[in-house]
Amino acid sequence: MTSPQTLSQEDQEGLKASVFQRLHPRAYLERFVAEGYRPDGRSFSSWRDVSVNVGSISTANGSALVRIGNTTVVCGVKAEVAEPELDCDTKGFLVPNLDLPALCSPRFKPGPPSDEAQVLSARLNEAIVASGVLPLESLCIHPRKSVWTLYVDAICINYDGNAFDAALLAMILALKNTRLPKAQYDEQTGRTLCSRTETDGLSIQRIPFAVSFGIFDSSHILADPSSFEEPLLDGTLTVILDEHADILSASQIGVGSSTQDALSTCISQAKQHHAAVFKSIYT
Amino acid sequence: MAQIGFDRRRINGPEESFAVIFEDNEEDPSKWKAGMARVGRLPLAIRPIFLQPGLIEQANGSAFIETGKTKIAVAIYGPRQSKNIAFHDKGRLNVEVKFAPFSCQKRRAPIRDAEDRSIAMAIHQAILPSVRLETMPKSVVDIFVTILEADGIEGCVAVGSVAASAALVDAGIEVYGLVASTSAAVNGDELWLDPSNEEAAQSKGTLVLSSMPALNKITSVWQNGEMLPDQVLAAVDICEKQCVEIHTVVAEKLRETHSL
Numbered sequence: 386m387t388s389p390q391t392l393s394q395e396d397q398e399g400l401k402a403s404v405f406q407r408l409h410p411r412a413y414l415e416r417f418v419a420e421g422y423r424p425d426g427r428s429f430s431s432w433r434d435v436s437v438n439v440g441s442i443s444t445a446n447g448s449a450l451v452r453i454g455n456t457t458v459v460c461g462v463k464a465e466v467a468e469p470e471l472d473c474d475t476k477g478f479l480v481p482n483l484d485l486p487a488l489c490s491p492r493f494k495p496g497p498p499s500d501e502a503q504v505l506s507a508r509l510n511e512a513i514v515a516s517g518v519l520p521l522e523s524l525c526i527h528p529r530k531s532v533w534t535l536y537v538d539a540i541c542i543n544y545d546g547n548a549f550d551a552a553l554l555a556m557i558l559a560l561k562n563t564r565l566p567k568a569q570y571d572e573q574t575g576r577t578l579c580s581r582t583e584t585d586g587l588s589i590q591r592i593p594f595a596v597s598f599g600i601f602d603s604s605h606i607l608a609d610p611s612s613f614e615e616p617l618l619d620g621t622l623t624v625i626l627d628e629h630a631d632i633l634s635a636s637q638i639g640v641g642s643s644t645q646d647a648l649s650t651c652i653s654q655a656k657q658h659h660a661a662v663f664k665s666i667y668t
Numbered sequence: 669m670a671q672i673g674f675d676r677r678r679i680n681g682p683e684e685s686f687a688v689i690f691e692d693n694e695e696d697p698s699k700w701k702a703g704m705a706r707v708g709r710l711p712l713a714i715r716p717i718f719l720q721p722g723l724i725e726q727a728n729g730s731a732f733i734e735t736g737k738t739k740i741a742v743a744i745y746g747p748r749q750s751k752n753i754a755f756h757d758k759g760r761l762n763v764e765v766k767f768a769p770f771s772c773q774k775r776r777a778p779i780r781d782a783e784d785r786s787i788a789m790a791i792h793q794a795i796l797p798s799v800r801l802e803t804m805p806k807s808v809v810d811i812f813v814t815i816l817e818a819d820g821i822e823g824c825v826a827v828g829s830v831a832a833s834a835a836l837v838d839a840g841i842e843v844y845g846l847v848a849s850t851s852a853a854v855n856g857d858e859l860w861l862d863p864s865n866e867e868a869a870q871s872k873g874t875l876v877l878s879s880m881p882a883l884n885k886i887t888s889v890w891q892n893g894e895m896l897p898d899q900v901l902a903a904v905d906i907c908e909k910q911c912v913e914i915h916t917v918v919a920e921k922l923r924e925t926h927s928l
Contacts, residue, residue: 442817443737445770455725459816461770467685480681484778486766488743488812490726495764495812498677510679534685538769538778542741542814543724566688578691612726 406613414617418605425454425611430654432609435662437554439562446535447563451555453609455545458483460537460555462563466526466577467534477524477532481509483539483552490544490612505549508636512553512625513537516593516633519560523588527570531577535563546611549623553595554666561667563587592628594663596655597621603643606650608658622648624655628663678778687774706860706867714850714862714910715823719831719921721838729839733831736864737819742831744839747807759804763792765813765828772818773865787825788813794829794849794878794888800842809841820865822851822874825890829878834918838925845880846918847887848911852877852903854895859903861910875900877907881915 392400406413406424417424427433433454442448445461452458469476485502487495498506513519524533537559539552564586566579599610599618607614610621620639627633632652641647674680709715715736724730727743734740747759765788767776791813799809811832818824826849833847853863853871860867868874873893879886886908891900 442739442770444772444817448770457723459768461768463770463775465685465687465775466689467682470682478681478685480679482679482769482778486812486814487745487764487810488727488741488766488814489724491745495810497675503677506679534681536681536769536775540768540814540816542816544726566690568688576689579688581690 410613411617414601414614418601423607423611424613429605430608432658432662433611435554435666437558437666439558445559446565447559447561449555449558449562451551451558453547453551453554454611455543456541456547456551456612457543458539458541458548458551458555460539460552460559462559463536463538464563464565465534465536466531466568469525469529469532473521474529475525475532476521478534479513479519479521479524479537480534481513481537481539481556482506483509483541483548485541485544485548489541492544505552508549508623509539509552509556512593512595512634513556516591516625516627518557518591518593519587519589526568526577530572530575531568531570533565533568535560544612546613546615547597547609550595550597550609553593553625557589557592557594558666560587561589561592591633592667593625593633594627594659595623595625596651596658597623598651598654600640600642600647603640606642606647606654608654622651624652626655626659628667630656630659630663706855706858711858711860712906712910714914715864717827717830717914717917719834719918721834721922721925727835727839729835729837729841731831731835731838733827733834735823735827735862737817738823738827739816740824740828740831741814741816742828742835743812744809744832744835744841745812746809746839747804747841748810750806750808755806757802757805759799759801759807759809761792761796761799761801761809761811763788763795763811763813763832765791765815767815767818770817771815783821787821787828790825790876790888790890791828791832793890794825795833795836795847797885797887798833798843798845798847798880799836800844803842809836811835818865820851820863820868822853822868822876822892823862823864825849825876826851826862826878830914830918834922837922845882845885846915846922847878848881848914848918849876849878850907850910850914851875852907854893854899854903859899859906861906873899875903875907877904877911879908879911881908881912
């Protein structure tokens, strides 16, 4: 074992800081916040870099990889053919799921989806269905007989907070990238046959864009919370904007801010962020 | 009514859905068929390997590997306390393999199946002899492998083992040596290295060899299908030579990442 004397002054300070962070995460964050900064050097309202890579998975009908800081989410769309429900015989299916495997963070255990993954999947489903990204009627191949089912599966491979924004972005980009083969229902044989060469894109109607904030100590609004900040937050606020920066939804989980204008601050910050990155992502 | 594949913890689709069926009359005539010479590669050429250690910040060690279309992420957590109360004077190595639902031609429902487990076993066998488990009693090392895109099961086992070994080193876990691994298939009378999914499916037999080239030791051989004894020996020989080259690439990459 190395004795503390052999470490340089700088290393010792660094060690002290990391031990302090580990033992008293809340006090650690409080000290940064008191100085107007966050542990990763960002200011309260600043975002981590967003980068996207579309269509890198050839086995999927559409795919996207999104990175927000270190958080990395891969999403793939697989199209399958199914029979529609009896009561809505022209509607296809859109099935978004987010998986937080044990690979992405020591917080998650292998096995069935964790509570967090279940909540995030439900919120993503709501965001995609409620905002009318894709009219389900457009997935119809033949009424009452055959429709497309789009399985939109997102996997987080590196969890560093704010998985919701990353997953929604990855899902929408993957859907935009999706190409379905031209399909024809054969009434005689009752089969749906697809063309190998001809494909069609989806008719995406709206592009929801999520912007999340964390509320710390009931007075500070931290944009794009990291995995270190997330467990210390009182609550999170998510604003979902569409492509024209109009609000599709605003939701708050947990205790809100004590100041009245937290929501309006978040909305205006969300619009700023939307203006800054939306165009560069969707070009 | 109980549905097959229904899981309340996930968003569910329709009760049944089927993979796309194509009109078969328009098959590409330029497509490769069994008995033809290898297209795009020499028989003894492998797909180029791209390896990036340390991509997953939260993990003790990690590696992302890409070769051809195959893409695999590996994370190491540990050595950490074993949840089992029973005392072990040696550490344990736990390998879990997960296919992304979109990783194969046909969608994989997110349930663990036999293929996951058999690949996990093969990777476990390939790297087990290299790890100094006696240095970490009572602990467990978790190796999580996520296959984002698969092109050939043999390739997944080989590349997964290489990535897992690199990730172990990235995590600073003591090993005797790096494990390199590669696969071969018998197509016609020829031996083809690193077969793709299609090539492996058309071949008579396949072999995956894992070794520690630094110690000149083989850690695992996994042979499937019909192969003549001479072909097996030839395949072992060719794979072993290829492993030496893979080892150099992996070692160089690890040195590069960790000297920064």
